[in-house]
Amino acid sequence: SQQGEEDPQALSIQEGENATMNCSYKTSINNLQWYRQNSGRGLVHLILIRSNEREKHSGRLRVTLDTSKKSSSLLITASRAADTASYFCATVDSSYKLIFGSGTRLLVRP
Amino acid sequence: DAGVIQSPRHEVTEMGQEVTLRCKPISGHNSLFWYRQTMMRGLELLIYFNNNVPIDDSGMPEDRFSAKMPNASFSTLKIQPSEPRDSAVYFCASSDFSSYNEQFFGPGTRLTVL
Numbered sequence: 001s002q003q004g005e006e007d008p009q010a011l012s013i014q015e016g017e018n019a020t021m022n023c024s025y026k027t028s029i030n031n032l033q034w035y036r037q038n039s040g041r042g043l044v045h046l047i048l049i050r051s052n053e054r055e056k057h058s059g060r061l062r063v064t065l066d067t068s069k070k071s072s073s074l075l076i077t078a079s080r081a082a083d084t085a086s087y088f089c090a091t092v093d094s095s096y097k098l099i100f101g102s103g104t105r106l107l108v109r110p
Numbered sequence: 111d112a113g114v115i116q117s118p119r120h121e122v123t124e125m126g127q128e129v130t131l132r133c134k135p136i137s138g139h140n141s142l143f144w145y146r147q148t149m150m151r152g153l154e155l156l157i158y159f160n161n162n163v164p165i166d167d168s169g170m171p172e173d174r175f176s177a178k179m180p181n182a183s184f185s186t187l188k189i190q191p192s193e194p195r196d197s198a199v200y201f202c203a204s205s206d207f208s209s210y211n212e213q214f215f216g217p218g219t220r221l222t223v224l
Binding site: 033035041042043044045048088095096097098099100101102103 | 143166216
């Protein structure tokens, strides 16, 4: 069964707007990671946040983690058409396995 | 580094045939993962290796699937006999096991079983 569940399943925004995607999970984690997948391609790692961290930034990306609520959010600021992709959260527990959520499909309209 | 290399990129075969997917991980990475992605089931972990040893194969669907890692630079995922429901994109990923690091994904193999 999947650990992470993303919300929303699909998101359509105008270029320049911010995009927020949420992820919920069920069990204790070591860290949580976000990946991007362009159509027909493999997944690309975006950012990793450890269980003892609450917020992390990387360029236009901002990730938050609330372990009490078992949830995370990914914010992409000043979106670009090139950000159009599917975004997945993935949790890592003590077994070292990445368990992926169902993903959010983001469309950034030019 | 060339990244994770998978071959073939596309495979079309008939039901009942044997299919072998290949993966070359990034040099120096000691963990290798095989995933399957479908619209219905999303991204599923099939099996992963650490230092060439299979650690967890609980995601392997059934006995028709087998995976090997004879050395640190090569792994195979075999399906015998293949069935139409095996049609999916199969990804290989590698990582440095020791620090829960990010995984680096290959481009995937799109398998179609007719």
